[in-house]
Amino acid sequence: MIAIYPGSFDPVTCGHLDIIERATGVFDHVIVAVARNLEKQPLFTVEERMELLRQACGHLKNVSVDCFDGLTVDYAREKGAKVLIRSLRAVSDFEYELQMALMNKRLNPDVETLFMMTSAEYSFLSSSLVKELAYLGTSVNGLVPKCVEEKLLAKLRMSRAGG
Amino acid sequence: MIAIYPGSFDPVTCGHLDIIERATGVFDHVIVAVARNLEKQPLFTVEERMELLRQACGHLKNVSVDCFDGLTVDYAREKGAKVLIRSLRAVSDFEYELQMALMNKRLNPDVETLFMMTSAEYSFLSSSLVKELAYLGTSVNGLVPKCVEEKLLAKLRMSRAGG
Amino acid sequence: MIAIYPGSFDPVTCGHLDIIERATGVFDHVIVAVARNLEKQPLFTVEERMELLRQACGHLKNVSVDCFDGLTVDYAREKGAKVLIRSLRAVSDFEYELQMALMNKRLNPDVETLFMMTSAEYSFLSSSLVKELAYLGTSVNGLVPKCVEEKLLAKLRMSRAGG
Amino acid sequence: MIAIYPGSFDPVTCGHLDIIERATGVFDHVIVAVARNLEKQPLFTVEERMELLRQACGHLKNVSVDCFDGLTVDYAREKGAKVLIRSLRAVSDFEYELQMALMNKRLNPDVETLFMMTSAEYSFLSSSLVKELAYLGTSVNGLVPKCVEEKLLAKLRMSRAGG
Amino acid sequence: MIAIYPGSFDPVTCGHLDIIERATGVFDHVIVAVARNLEKQPLFTVEERMELLRQACGHLKNVSVDCFDGLTVDYAREKGAKVLIRSLRAVSDFEYELQMALMNKRLNPDVETLFMMTSAEYSFLSSSLVKELAYLGTSVNGLVPKCVEEKLLAKLRMSRAGG
Amino acid sequence: MIAIYPGSFDPVTCGHLDIIERATGVFDHVIVAVARNLEKQPLFTVEERMELLRQACGHLKNVSVDCFDGLTVDYAREKGAKVLIRSLRAVSDFEYELQMALMNKRLNPDVETLFMMTSAEYSFLSSSLVKELAYLGTSVNGLVPKCVEEKLLAKLRMSRAGG
Numbered sequence: 001m002i003a004i005y006p007g008s009f010d011p012v013t014c015g016h017l018d019i020i021e022r023a024t025g026v027f028d029h030v031i032v033a034v035a036r037n038l039e040k041q042p043l044f045t046v047e048e049r050m051e052l053l054r055q056a057c058g059h060l061k062n063v064s065v066d067c068f069d070g071l072t073v074d075y076a077r078e079k080g081a082k083v084l085i086r087s088l089r090a091v092s093d094f095e096y097e098l099q100m101a102l103m104n105k106r107l108n109p110d111v112e113t114l115f116m117m118t119s120a121e122y123s124f125l126s127s128s129l130v131k132e133l134a135y136l137g138t139s140v141n142g143l144v145p146k147c148v149e150e151k152l153l154a155k156l157r158m159s160r161a162g163g
Numbered sequence: 164m165i166a167i168y169p170g171s172f173d174p175v176t177c178g179h180l181d182i183i184e185r186a187t188g189v190f191d192h193v194i195v196a197v198a199r200n201l202e203k204q205p206l207f208t209v210e211e212r213m214e215l216l217r218q219a220c221g222h223l224k225n226v227s228v229d230c231f232d233g234l235t236v237d238y239a240r241e242k243g244a245k246v247l248i249r250s251l252r253a254v255s256d257f258e259y260e261l262q263m264a265l266m267n268k269r270l271n272p273d274v275e276t277l278f279m280m281t282s283a284e285y286s287f288l289s290s291s292l293v294k295e296l297a298y299l300g301t302s303v304n305g306l307v308p309k310c311v312e313e314k315l316l317a318k319l320r321m322s323r324a325g326g
Numbered sequence: 327m328i329a330i331y332p333g334s335f336d337p338v339t340c341g342h343l344d345i346i347e348r349a350t351g352v353f354d355h356v357i358v359a360v361a362r363n364l365e366k367q368p369l370f371t372v373e374e375r376m377e378l379l380r381q382a383c384g385h386l387k388n389v390s391v392d393c394f395d396g397l398t399v400d401y402a403r404e405k406g407a408k409v410l411i412r413s414l415r416a417v418s419d420f421e422y423e424l425q426m427a428l429m430n431k432r433l434n435p436d437v438e439t440l441f442m443m444t445s446a447e448y449s450f451l452s453s454s455l456v457k458e459l460a461y462l463g464t465s466v467n468g469l470v471p472k473c474v475e476e477k478l479l480a481k482l483r484m485s486r487a488g489g
Numbered sequence: 490m491i492a493i494y495p496g497s498f499d500p501v502t503c504g505h506l507d508i509i510e511r512a513t514g515v516f517d518h519v520i521v522a523v524a525r526n527l528e529k530q531p532l533f534t535v536e537e538r539m540e541l542l543r544q545a546c547g548h549l550k551n552v553s554v555d556c557f558d559g560l561t562v563d564y565a566r567e568k569g570a571k572v573l574i575r576s577l578r579a580v581s582d583f584e585y586e587l588q589m590a591l592m593n594k595r596l597n598p599d600v601e602t603l604f605m606m607t608s609a610e611y612s613f614l615s616s617s618l619v620k621e622l623a624y625l626g627t628s629v630n631g632l633v634p635k636c637v638e639e640k641l642l643a644k645l646r647m648s649r650a651g652g
Numbered sequence: 653m654i655a656i657y658p659g660s661f662d663p664v665t666c667g668h669l670d671i672i673e674r675a676t677g678v679f680d681h682v683i684v685a686v687a688r689n690l691e692k693q694p695l696f697t698v699e700e701r702m703e704l705l706r707q708a709c710g711h712l713k714n715v716s717v718d719c720f721d722g723l724t725v726d727y728a729r730e731k732g733a734k735v736l737i738r739s740l741r742a743v744s745d746f747e748y749e750l751q752m753a754l755m756n757k758r759l760n761p762d763v764e765t766l767f768m769m770t771s772a773e774y775s776f777l778s779s780s781l782v783k784e785l786a787y788l789g790t791s792v793n794g795l796v797p798k799c800v801e802e803k804l805l806a807k808l809r810m811s812r813a814g815g
Numbered sequence: 816m817i818a819i820y821p822g823s824f825d826p827v828t829c830g831h832l833d834i835i836e837r838a839t840g841v842f843d844h845v846i847v848a849v850a851r852n853l854e855k856q857p858l859f860t861v862e863e864r865m866e867l868l869r870q871a872c873g874h875l876k877n878v879s880v881d882c883f884d885g886l887t888v889d890y891a892r893e894k895g896a897k898v899l900i901r902s903l904r905a906v907s908d909f910e911y912e913l914q915m916a917l918m919n920k921r922l923n924p925d926v927e928t929l930f931m932m933t934s935a936e937y938s939f940l941s942s943s944l945v946k947e948l949a950y951l952g953t954s955v956n957g958l959v960p961k962c963v964e965e966k967l968l969a970k971l972r973m974s975r976a977g978g
Contacts, residue, residue: 001164001189026164026246026275070625083189088278090910094257095579101280102613107627112189115251115278117264120772124917136885138922233788253421258742265776270790283609287428299396301433327490327515352490352572352601409515414604416747420583427606438515441577441604443590446935450754462722464759559951584905591939596953653816653841678816678898678927735841740930746909753932764841767903767930769916 003027003083003114006072009034009049010042011148012056013130015122019087022116024060031079032057034067043131043155056145073108082111089118089126166190166246166277169235172197172212173205174311175219176293178285182250185279187223194242195220197230206294206318219308236271245274252281252289329353329409329440332398335360335375336368337474338382339456341448345413348442350386357405358383360393369457369481382471399434408437415444415452492516492572492603495561498523498538499531500637501545502619504611508576511605513549520568521546523556532620532644545634562597571600578607578615655679655735655766658724661686661701662694663800664708665782667774671739674768676712683731684709686719695783695807708797725760734763741770741778818842818898818929821887824849824864825857826963827871828945830937834902837931839875846894847872849882858946858970871960888923897926904933904941 003023009016009032023030034049044052046067053065068075076084084104086097101113118125130140134152141149166186172179172195186193197212207215209230216228231238239247247267249260264276281288293303297315304312329349335342335358349356360375370378372393379391394401402410410430412423427439444451456466460478467475492512498505498521512519523538533541535556542554557564565573573593575586590602607614619629623641630638655675661668661684675682686701696704698719705717720727728736736756738749753765770777782792786804793801818838824831824847838845849864859867861882868880883890891899899919901912916928933940945955949967956964 022275025273026277071622071627088257088261090914094251098251098280099579099613099615099618102283103618105282106613110188112185112279114189115280116275117261117268117278119268120265120775123772123775124914124921126914129914129918133886138886234785234790253425262742262776262781266781269776283612286609286612287425287432289425292425292429296397301397348601351599352603414583414587416751420577424577424606428609431608436514438511438605440515441606442601443587443604445594446591446938449935449938450751450758452751455751455755459723464723560948560953588905588939588941588944592944595939674927677925678929740909740913746903750903750932754935757932757934762840764837764931766841767932768927769913769920769930771920772917 001027001083002029002031002079002081003085004031004033004072004076004079004081005085006033006035006068006075008037008040008042008127009053010040010044010127011049011130011144011152012053013122013125013127013144013148014142015087015089015118015125017056017145018119018122019085019116020057020063021060023085024062027062027083027085029062029064030060030085031081032063032065033072033075034065035072036067036069044151048151052145052148052151055147071107073104073111076111077108084111084113086113086115087118088115089123164190164246165192165194165242165244166248167194167196167235167239167242167244168248169196169198169231169238171200171203171205171290172216173203173207173290174212174293174307174315175216176285176288176290176307176311177305178250178252178281178288180219180308181282181285182248182279183220183226184223186248187225190225190246190248192225192227193223193248194244195226195228196235196238197228198235199230199232207314211314215308215311215314218310234270236267236274239274240271247274247276249276249278250281251278252286327353327409328355328357328405328407329411330357330359330398330402330405330407331411332359332361332394332401334363334366334368334453335379336366336370336453337375337456337470337478338379339448339451339453339470339474340468341413341415341444341451343382343471344445344448345411345442346383346389347386349411350388353388353409353411355388355390356386356411357407358389358391359398359401360391361398362393362395370477374477378471378474378477381473397433399430399437402437403434410437410439412439412441413444414441415449490516490572491518491520491568491570492574493520493522493561493565493568493570494574495522495524495557495564497526497529497531497616498542499529499533499616500538500619500633500641501542502611502614502616502633502637503631504576504578504607504614506545506634507608507611508574508605509546509552510549512574513551516551516572516574518551518553519549519574520570521552521554522561522564523554524561525556525558533640537640541634541637541640544636560596562593562600565600566597573600573602575602575604576607577604578612653679653735654681654683654731654733655737656683656685656724656728656731656733657737658685658687658720658727660689660692660694660779661705662692662696662779663701663782663796663804664705665774665777665779665796665800666794667739667741667770667777669708669797670771670774671737671768672709672715673712675737676714679714679735679737681714681716682712682737683733684715684717685724685727686717687724688719688721696803700803704797704800704803707799723759725756725763728763729760736763736765738765738767739770740767741775816842816898817844817846817894817896818900819846819848819887819891819894819896820900821848821850821883821890823852823855823857823942824868825855825859825942826864826945826959826967827868828937828940828942828959828963829957830902830904830933830940832871832960833934833937834900834931835872835878836875838900839877842877842898842900844877844879845875845900846896847878847880848887848890849880850887851882851884859966863966867960867963867966870962886922888919888926891926892923899926899928901928901930902933903930904938 032053034046036046050065057063133140195216197209213228220226296303358379360372376391383389459466521542523535539554546552622629684705686698702717709715785792847868849861865880872878948955
């Protein structure tokens with residue numbers, strides 16, 4: 001059984017990695033798929049995000065990293081995946097995810113969305129929080145994989161030098 | 164991959180059946196497991212509930228029906244199952260299920276709880292609503308499998324004759 | 327347009343009365359309907375609750391007080407009412423009421439449930455809170471109509487003398 | 490009794506239309522009122538949105554379509570309407586709508602906000618979801634009235650040719 | 653500044669203890685007050701619960717343990733306390749606590765309710781969960797103070813021998 | 816005990832003032848601290864917001880007004896404050912605040928976040944609502960302190976003359 005874990009991953013956090021690790025224990029293969037989202041202003045390019053994911057998931061055998069355009073359910077069909085994995089942290093997540101899951105079910109009844117609850121220690125964590133902390137000069141140690149921490153500092157130094 | 168779908172199923176509804184059917188498309192085998200709960204006052208005995216589940220799931224090959232005492236994660240371990248399936252209908256479900264999932268993770272880190280969203284047309288449905296409607300003499304057609312509808316009417320006739 | 331405002335009203339509070347008054351400004355006639363609920367242990371009998379409602383609504387011309395058994399939508403049909411009024415205080419109300427409204431729509435598509443938000447000053451108020459306060463010997467002045475306050479004290483004196 | 494159903498309607502969806510149809514069964518006349526909102530970047534002009542609403546509501550006798558500036562309660566007063574209709578899909582809707590209703594009550598105590606629950610099959614639907622799906626090249630058939638579907642495709646073709 | 657932390661504490665958990673410890677860092681003196689609640693069926697007597705609290709809080713200097721009847725705000729007035737401490741774990745807690753805080757404010761405007769968020773690692777924990785786990789024969793190590801764990805096991809042995 | 820009440824205060828409302836007044840009854844000294852937030856587009860400058868806060872709090876002895884950059888917990892440490900005060904209005908507030916509190920606890924375990932519930936009459940109130948109402952030409956009397964009302968009107972006249 002192939003499962004897809006779609007997201008922005010700008011950048012991948014320890015919360016994402018916890019979900020990926022747990023998912024690899026359940027499914028034969030997990031594709032972590034970066035959604036190319038034209039409207040947002042990401043800190044990292046899609047290629048950088050994929051590279052960070054690859055480094056962070058280096059210890060996991062049944063994981064591959066990819067990216068996609070368009071609808072998640074179309075991408076799932078293309079990959080022969082029957083499962084989408086989404087994580088739930090809080091009630092506000094829940095309502096958005098419920099709407100997405102109902103919509104995706106309507107768009108492609110053959111793809112199931114399965115939800116995993118974020119571990120308690122990461123329930124406050126998000127990519128945007130990580131970026132905000134880094135921007136304020138606060139250590140993000142323990143919140144993101146080591147490779148992300150380094151890349152994040154380099155990125156901010158560059159943007160400051162550049163600005 | 165074996166998955167366990169635990170619950171009271173007093174009685175099984177079309178909402179439960181929808182989850183079971185969708186789960187059988189994702190997992191190799193699904194064990195629908197009736198929890199023996201000492202404190203509640205069920206309408207149907209555990210044996211009756213298992214029999215109704217067996218009839219309702221007769222068309223599904225990779226489903227078996229069972230019952231268990233004690234902790235769900237202990238039962239999962241015993242059955243060699245790494246996945247618990249739970250359904251989410253609403254925010255109030257979400258909070259209870261989040262607490263249960265975090266607790267189960269602590270009790271047995273090898274078992275993952277995966278959540279499925281109830282289909283929109285069953286979002287208002289529960290076993291207790293079905294029993295209340297039947298008690299008030301209202302048809303439950305379309306809310307429960309045919310076999311449950313008949314058994315429910317027979318049960319209520321009996322309880323009225325008996326009372 | 328006739329509207330039905332169903333509930334337990336055990337006893338009617340200033341929050342209920344606020345909804346009733348506002349509803350009389352919108353609908354031609356409002357029937358406040360006490361649901362005979364066999365399972366709960368009410369403090370006041372259905373007849374007492376109706377009498378208190380009649381006194382509390384004495385200043386409103388287009389209100390009548392009634393009681394009913396069975397499904398609310400069946401009672402609405404019988405009365406020629408196309409509208410059920412329900413009040414919303416909080417998120418937990420919301421989810422229960424959403425399920426009820428979806429269910430009632432399915433049972434009788436001709437009856438619409440319309441919701442009114444409880445005024446901010448009564449957002450913490452419920453019949454059970456009123457009874458708990460009275461039981462603890464605290465004044466419920468300003469939380470219930472005057473007639474309810476008196477009846478409540480009499481009731482508690484009686485139950486204490488009796489117990 | 491005149492009721493106003495205010496909104497952005499950019500564009501009207503089958504969820505909106507379901508509310509309008511149900512509202513016409515309850516109120517003598519329903520004014521569907523497009524709010525001119527200066528800050529957002531709508532896909533359709535106010536005039537286009539009104540024209541689409543008129544086509545979508547062509548089969549309903551007691552509906553008129555209008556637009557307004559400023560406060561909804563001021564517009565209601567001007568039209569002699571005592572009722573605002575709002576729909577509720579989810580908990581996040583609920584909190585925003587509760588705040589709006591309390592605020593509107595304070596600004597004009599003579600206008601009541603009445604809420605209707607969105608039908609289960611449209612609980613995931615919103616104008617922005619429709620626009621996102623159309624943008625991604627996915628069919629929105631069954632989610633919006635036929636006239637909206639056509640206009641939406643034309644609009645997107647134009648914006649692509651233009652861009 | 654004296655603060656009161658009221659509750660059932662049947663029995664005290666590590667979640668409660670975390671709140672008490674954090675509160676002692678903020679307030680001059682913290683009174684942990686067991687509410688005598690006539691309606692529930694507690695596992696431990698009020699005296700046992702107070703004794704367990706005293707043992708669990710033995711390392712904290714500015715804590716005392718007490719019990720009370722009636723309204724919490726009346727008890728606070730009697731003790732010269734201006735602050736009630738309550739903990740928040742989840743949305744369902746939030747709504748109940750909001751109603752209680754608004755009510756208490758009305759009953760005694762001089763007493764403020766201050767809320768503390770439960771630490772992430774105890775967000776799933778409650779006294780009833782602890783009792784359920786112990787009843788099912790599962791270790792509650794790490795969920796309750798050591799003294800509670802022992803007393804709980806003794807209690808269950810007794811009740812089984814007695815039953 | 817020194818407490819910090821951080822926020823944007825763009826501008827201070829009667830809801831904020833209610834929290835400040837209640838906090839001064841609990842803590843020795845309350846620092847109302849305007850967060851310099853680089854990303855938003857405030858209506859009032861940080862200096863204007865501080866001046867309005869000073870005028871609005873003129874009757875309170877143990878309040879001072881300040882501003883800060885960076886992390887709130889770092890600012891608290893610098894000021895020797897062990898308490899952050901935050902207000903809760905609704906479930907959506909709750910989730911955001913829970914995440915912030917857990918994050919702040921991780922960044923600085925010595926600082927406690929204490930929450931106060933907004934009074935019922937201000938539960939619908941926010942700075943952005945006030946600005947929206949003023950922009951639409953509606954009176955904000957009773958929603959903001961007198962000094963804010965005047966400044967707000969002057970600001971809008973200026974921006975209109977200027978635009």
